[in-house]
Amino acid sequence: MTPNARISAAIALLDALESAPRRPADAVANDFFRARRFIGGGDRRAVADRAWGVVRERARLDWHLDHVGAAPTGRLLMAAHMMLVEGGGLAGVEAAFNGGQYAEGPLSGDERRLLAKIEGRPYLHPRMDEATRLNLPEWALPGLRARFGEALPEAAAGLEGSAPLDLRVNLLRTTRDAAAQALAAEGIPTTPTPLSPWGLRVADRRPVLATQAFADGLIEIQDEGSQLIALLADARPGMKVADYCAGAAGKTLAMAATMGNRGRIAALDVSAPRLTGAAKRLRRAGVDNAETHLLEAGDRWVKRRAATFDRVLVDAPCTGTGTWRRNPDARLRTTLSDYDELITKQRAILDRAASLVRPGGKLIYATCSVLPGEDEEQVRDFLGHHADFTAVPLAEAWAEAGMDGSPPGQGQHMALAPHSHGTDGFFAAVLRRQA
Structure with a gap:
């Protein structure tokens, strides 16, 4: 898939998520990709990463769109993310939404006008309320403040960061060192987790479920x-x-x-x-x-x-x-x-x-x-x-x-x-x- 085709597919996935707001996103995504088996593994990860990037920042993106009078459609959410989070400009959005093969159709006049109002605005706008600025739902803010106190901004940043892939070694079948060696032989390097004596941490996303180590019951995915x-x-x-x-x-x-x-x-x-x-x-x-x-x-x-x-x-x-x-x-x-x-x-x-x-x-x-x-x-x-x-x-x-x-x-x-x-x-x- 071309980069623009990936953007278009990510917008379609956002629309699918929006149409099923009470279903877990991973379940919606599984159905989405199952219906589009032509999307290969690498493209699937790239499309999902783009869509999850928007979902992760949804509260702030909604705030910006609301303040220019725009409804949060999949197209506008993606465009706002490209401009405000990725640091691009309106010209870059128009280049991606060019109506070419498998790409999104060109921006409408209304879409271009609304996005022009967003261009150049600070992403963490000084007028944002605390919950939006911290990317937290308003209902949870009192409890989170009670838990973390002055460390709430740091805690909020941790809750929106990326998570590592942790594995638990099955001591009924192997040892942590032996499991690490087996994974390394399959091209997946790991490091021991600092707290759990069973754990191995994978620094980036790897196809752990496709390994022989997993098939043999040597490891399980567990934070x-x-x-x-x-x-x-x-x-x-x-x-x-x-x-x-x-x-x-x-x-x-x-x-x-x-x-x-x-x-x-x-x-x-x-x-x-x-x-x-x-x-x-x-x-x-x-x-x-x-x-x-x-x-x-x-x-x-x-x-x-x-x-x-x-x-x-x-x-x-x-x-x-x-x-x-x-x-x-x-x-x-x-x-x-x-x-x-x-x-x-x-x-x-x-x-x-x-x-x-x-x-x-x-x-x-x-x-x-x-x-x-x-x-x-x-x-x-x-x-x-x-x-x-x-x-x-x-x-x-x-x-x-x-x-x-x-x-x-x-x-x-x-x-x-x-x-x-x-x-x-x-x-x-x-x-x-x-x-």
Whole structure:
């Protein structure tokens, strides 16, 4: 594809995203490219990168277009991005929108007039409100300010930056050094992650899923912060463990490794498709001490197994604010109403999962959110209603999990963020049930 054809395809992808505002962008993109198999791998990445660049900057681009009276069409969003973010001018947009083969049609008179008003304006305009300037949704600003304080601008920049590709080595099949060598032999250099003893980091985008190392179950894609949550669970050989919101079983896989495939893990979720995917991953990784169970209305599985698990991990559904650098569309799709609904759902899930923990066992509550309402405040509310649970300070939980050195942070809980730890934004609290 020519550069201009890529721009045109990226605009078509933006229009597809706009037509399905409540669907995750990656799902829309998968359908988009599946219907256009003529777009090769390199062109697909280039088209997606252009579209994601616009999505990442959407709030600011909308602000500029609104201030000149323009509706945010895919064409105008792309043109504004080329001018304001990429540093080009109106002449460059007109050259790209030239009506040539596979290129966008020429700018209309109205489009040219509106874009002319934008040309030369500072991208971070002094009249922008704080939320737009920081590229944050207004509803999340109070919680983010409460979490980060004076470091909010730095934290906001971290949440809109690019994310590395982290891998977790499957210790049931190999070692970190051996996995790194296997990947290097396939042309993918890696470096050890600084915090997780299982992790490898890939500096740029590489086709990891196409490697023999992945096919052989030597590695899984998993952010370093997510790996640390699995480590804090302190799942040991012979234990009985429940992964309550298992999803695709990323943390189930990690805990199976710390257990040496000895003991039992129950991977629980409300989504049958996610559990189907989980079962495939477990087979590829060589995990044979795990079972999956679909949680359905009226299900008595939890009640029948009350107070029988040594460890219960609750990776609760959340706003995903800590993953905005990977999922920039989520900051546009998620609303205050979604946040309020999730708070209620998290509270119910935590109460139900806690009933599985045996006396002396541990409950690990985790989110990929950086909002206190989903994190510390949920833990505080839970402890206020469950006198038989106490919080294990982070340093103590870190040491009990056999980790060397100091934990990432101080205080009762682990709170990670891109700008301070180089991971996605994660929260984890370890709660012990009194014996």
